Amino acid sequence: MKNKKVIVTGGLGFIGSHIVERLNEDNEVLIVDDQSSGKIENIKHLDFTKIDTTLGDITAINLEEIFDGCDYVFHQAAKTSVPESIEDPLSTNEVNITGTLRVLEAAKNVDVKKVVFASSSAVYGDSKSLPLSEDLPVRPLSPYAATKAADELYCNVYSEIYELPTVALRYFNVFGPRQDPNSQYAAVIPNFIDKLLKNENPVIYGDGEQSRDFVSVKRVVDANILAAESKETGTFNIGLGKSTTVNQLYETINDVLQKDIESIYKNERPGDIKHSVADISKAEAIGFKPGFDFKEDLNETIQWFMNKK
C-alpha cells in the first residue's frame, strides 16, 4: 500500500502499532486512540512527520471530521479483556459495539473506501468442529465475544445496505513484539518469555495439553493490508492454520532461551477452551497464504524481548 491516507483506531495498542509501523513509511497515518491500554511508547521509534495522533475516545469524538478524505480505516480499538467484559458488560458494549457503529457510520458518511475490522476467534466459543471455519455458527461465551459477533453483523449490514465495503478479520492468538507481559491478563507467549528471562517459574493452567493457533502480528498486519486492498468483503479467519499445545510452546521458548526452568501447573481456569485452530482456506481469497514458519516468528519475538532487557 502506497500514498494512501489511513486511519488506525487503537493505533497505540499492540496490534494497531504494528499496522502503523508497516504503513508509516509510504502512507499518511492517522491514529485515533484514548490511551486506555495503548501507549505512545509503542510508536516512539517511528517517523512522526507522517503520523498524526488524535487522543480521544471513539464513543465520544467527531469521527467524521477525522475520517474525512481518508482511504482506509483499520479499526482495532476495543476493550479486549474477557474477564473485564464479564465484570462490566455495559462498558465493553459501549466501546466495542457503539464505538464500532460510530466508526462505520462516520466511514459511510465520508465515503471511506473500506473498513477493516478486528474481530476475534472468541466468536466460536468452545466449538468442537475443528478446524474452525467461518461457516460454523457463532457461539460467543463472553460479553466480549458477543460484541465482536455483533460488530461483524454490523459490518455486513454496512456493506449490504449502505455500500460501505467492510471486512472482519477473526484473529486467533496473536503474538509479537510490544505485547504487554505485565497486564493482568497477559497472553501466554510474552508471559513465558518475560518470566524465563527473569529466571522465574511461569504458571501453566491445567495440564498444558490445551492447544491454540498462535499467529505472529506480522501476519496479522499482512492480512489487514491484503483485506483493505482486495475486492472481497465479509468475514475471514486469520491464524496460522496449525495448533501448538501450551506445553510445546513452553519447551520451545525454554530451548531458545537456553533455560531449564520448570513451569508450575495450576488448576485449569474456568471457561478456558481446550483446543482452537483456524481453517484459513477462505482467507486465500484476500491473498492470505498459509505456510508461515511458526518457530521463526516465535524466535523473532523472543529476540525482541531479549534485546529490550
Ligand SMILES: NC(=O)c1ccc[n+]([C@@H]2O[C@H](COP(=O)([O-])OP(=O)(O)OC[C@H]3O[C@@H](n4cnc5c(N)ncnc54)[C@H](O)[C@@H]3O)[C@@H](O)[C@H]2O)c1
Ligand atoms: N491480541 C490478540 O490476540 C487479539 C485476538 C483477537 C482479536 N483481537 C482484537 O484486535 C484488536 C487489537 O487488540 P490488541 O491486542 O492490540 O489490544 P490493545 O489493548 O493493545 O489495543 C487496543 C487499543 O485500543 C485503544 N482503545 C480502547 N478503547 C478505546 C476507545 N474507546 N477509544 C479509542 N481507543 C481505544 C487502546 O488504548 C489500545 O491502544 C482489538 O479489537 C482486539 O479485540 C486481538
